[in-house]
Amino acid sequence: MQTARIRPAAYYRTLTRNLVLFVVVISLLPLFLTGAIILHQFKQAYQTKVEENLEVLLNKHRRTIDAFLIDRLADIRVLARSYTVPELQDPAFLKAKLGLLREEYNGVYVDLGLVDAKGAQVAYAGPYNLAGANYSTAQWFRQASKSEHFVSNVFAGLRGSPHFIVAAKKRYQGRDWLLKATIDFESFNALVENIRIGETGFAFILNRQSEFQTKPRQEVILASGAWRQLLQEPLDPGRVTIVERPDSLGQAMIYAAAPLKKGQWIICAQQEVSDAFVHLVQAQRAAIAIFVIGGLLIVVATLILARRLVRRIAEADEQKESMNEKMIEAGRLASIGELAAGIAHEINNPVAIMVEEAGWIEDLMSDEGPMSEETLSEIQRAVQQIQEQGERCKQITHKLLSFARKTDPTIKPVDINGLVGEVLGLVGQKSRYAGVKLTTALDKDLPRVAASPSELQQVLLNLVNNAVDAISSEGGTVKVTTSLENGAVRMSVSDTGIGIADANLARIFDPFYTTKPVGQGTGLGLSICYGIINKLGGEITVTSAKGKGSTFTVILPARQDSNPATTGAPRAGQA
Amino acid sequence: MSGQGAERLKVLLVDDELGYLEVLNKRMSKRNLEVTPVSSGTEAVRQAREQSFDVAVVDLKMEDMDGIEVLKVLKMMDPNLAVIILTGHGSEQAAREGMALGAFDYLTKPCELGDLLTRIYASQER
Incomplete structure (x- = not known):
């Protein structure tokens, strides 16, 4: 009987769903926005920090390497200025000076040599048999002849192993001479090779022709991608240029470059972004995990609470419905009550007629003597009247019952x-x-x-x-x-x-x-x-x-x- | 029955239920009462104006004129007239209201003729 009016189950399911959606959105949206903004700010700050660190690191090593080259050049210039050509032409003298330099600088110097204006090495001290070697066609000799002092690129040369030369010009009795020293490549390379940036970062040096001045790195692809683009740009000598781009394998990388040796060389560094931002990624993962777990807890709690709430609402609805039914029933009875007086009058009248007609029959039958035809006819009329009034009562009660039922x-x-x-x-x-x-x-x-x-x-x-x-x-x-x-x-x-x-x-x-x-x-x-x-x-x-x-x-x-x-x-x- | 004398009591019987009016008239007449049956309040007032009655038996609920209204008019015309109220209404409140306005007594329908006659004669012994 109640089912026709109680709200369908779908209504409560929709109510539960809407309640859950509303509470979840209201709860999670601020949490999500706050988290996203904090993460974004943190990422920005972290990125700045990473770039600053890289810049500081690269600047520091640039200064170190520049200082190394200036120091080596200064050593040779001091030698060239301090001694005469005859002294420098003496192999024993050169050997003694080489010994001193090697002793002082822990084997950075490989050899010393004096070269005349035609490129002939007139004196040599070192491990190789290069006395009398002719450098007239060597590129370094042609470049060095044009300036007072010179630091060459790394090259293999006559000895067939990578090295570079530091040379200073000496004028003696109207003729030009070059005092040259070969710098140990390993010692120079160690200045850069030991630079470690995180787990995956490293550094190297290139010249302007994109030739390695330190040991070549196989993982560095210079011919394409970010390096090619970066090396074509005129680099600002005062600052470190940093870019973040994917490499040829799609791995996100950070590339940094800064000029040294008056812009002839470039100190470069590269690092995987995932390594550079490892702590950021960890923080992001932790934040996402907290958000997901917190979100799940909110969803579960909301679901449980919404279900309980909706169950209570459904119970309250049922109670209300039941009370409504009772109230309607009470009102119905009250309506019938209001009619009762009128209906009683309507029934009492025919009943009173029936009672009186019955009494009248009794009166007629109690008369002494034989019953006349007129009396019989009167009795018949009275009986018919009783039947008619009975029918009248029936109609009234039917009418009432049709309402009450x-x-x-x-x-x-x-x-x-x-x-x-x-x-x-x-x-x-x-x-x-x-x-x-x-x-x-x-x-x-x-x-x-x-x-x-x-x-x-x-x-x-x-x-x-x-x-x-x-x-x-x-x-x-x-x-x-x-x-x-x-x-x-x-x-x-x-x-x-x-x-x-x-x-x-x-x-x-x-x-x-x-x-x-x-x-x-x-x-x-x-x-x-x-x-x-x-x-x-x-x-x-x-x-x-x-x-x-x-x-x-x-x-x-x-x-x-x-x-x-x-x-x-x-x-x-x-x- | 008490009060039955040579002179017949004159009763004005007022009820809009014609069947009831007819049979009650017959039974009361058979019991030596001089009954004037009328089916409306207006007719009752007209009859009361034309002749005097000893007792008036008035139905409470009538279409043209309420029994209480009839009671008021009859008592105004003849304060000594004994008025007995008959009511088929479920509530006796109106009948008690009639008592307050000077009715001798009231009876609820259906009632025994004996009870009605007892009250009619009792009204004459006041």
Whole structure:
């Protein structure tokens, strides 16, 4: 019986889902935004820090390497200036000076040699047999001859192993000489090779022709990608250029370059981004993990709470529905109670006639002497009268029972005009004695509405009862009108009664609010009407003028598939 | 029955239920009462204006004129007239209201004829 009106399970599922979505979004969105902003800021700060570290590191080593080269050049220049060519031409003298230098600088110097203006090495001290070697065609010799001092690129030369030369020009007795020293490649290479940046970072030196001046690195691809682009750019001598690009394998890398040796060489460094930002990535992962775990906890907690809440709402709805049912039933009984007095009068009259007719038969039969034909005929009339009055009682009780039995709240198509007829039949006696004329103006083409017939009957009975009660002893009219307006069924009950004061109008549908004398009204009738009509998706309104009467209007949606209900009711008439 | 004398009591019987009016008239007449049956309050007032009655038995609920209204008019016309109210209404409140306005007694329908006659005669012994 209750199922037709309790909200479907889908409603509560939707409510749960919406509740969960709302709470989750409201909870997680700020968390997500805060987390994202903090991570972004942290990434920016971390990136700046990584770049600054790289810049500091590269600048430091640039200065170290530049200082190394200047120092070596200074050593040779001091030798060239301090001694005469005859002294420097002496191999034993050169060997002694080489020994001193090797001792002082831990084997950085490989050899020393004096070369004349034609490129012939006139003196040599060192591990190789290079005395008398001719450098006239060597590129370093041609370049060194043009300046006072010179540091060459790394090259293999006559000895076939990588090295570079530091040379200083010496003018002696009108002729130019070059004092040259070979720098140990391993010692120079160690200056760069030992630079470690994180787990994957390293450094190396290139000249402007992109030739390695330190040991070549296989993982460095110079011919393409970021390095090629970077080496083509004019590098700012005062600063370190840093770019972040993927390498040819798609691995994100950080590339840094800074010029040294007056821009002839470039110190380069590269590192995998994942290595450079390892702590950032760890922080990101931790933040994401916290967000995901926190989010899951919020979702689970919200789900549990929403389910509990919705279960409570469903229980409350059930209780409310049950109370509504009870209230409607109570209102129904109250309506019947209000009719009871009139109905009692209607039944008591035929019963009184039956009792008196029976008494009359008894009177006739108790007469002494033979029963005349006239007496027999009178007895027959009395018996027929008893039968007629019995039939009258039956009709009244049937009418009453038809109302009392209708307690099914199931929604079904209802013919409102038919309902009007039934209800006016019930209140006919009451209105007659109250001097109230009941009239109707019914639209015979009225479509049916979806409602519980018993509940709708109760609404109409309440409205008509109230309308009759509102009319004073001078009498008046109650008119029930039905019509179809804008696709909705409109039913109004108008009376010519005392009307409702403006102050009461606003509270008229409140429960337990009544203007009737104590004991005559429960204050539930209109509240129940409101509840029933509201539940059916309809509307109930009232207009009233003090001293002129009131009109209660019920508007209900017409059933789309409904055919007009032909009730045979008059379009306008008197009930 | 007490009070039964040679002179018949004149009773005005007012009820809009014609069947009841007819049979009650017959039974009361058979019991030596001079009954004037009328089916409306207006007719009752007209009859009371034309002749005097000892007792009026008035139905409470009538379409044209309420029994209480009839009671008021009859008592106004003849304060000594004994009025007995008959009511088929479930509530006895109106009948008690009638008592307050000077009715002798009230009975609820259906009632025993004996009870009605007892009250009619009792009203004449005041």
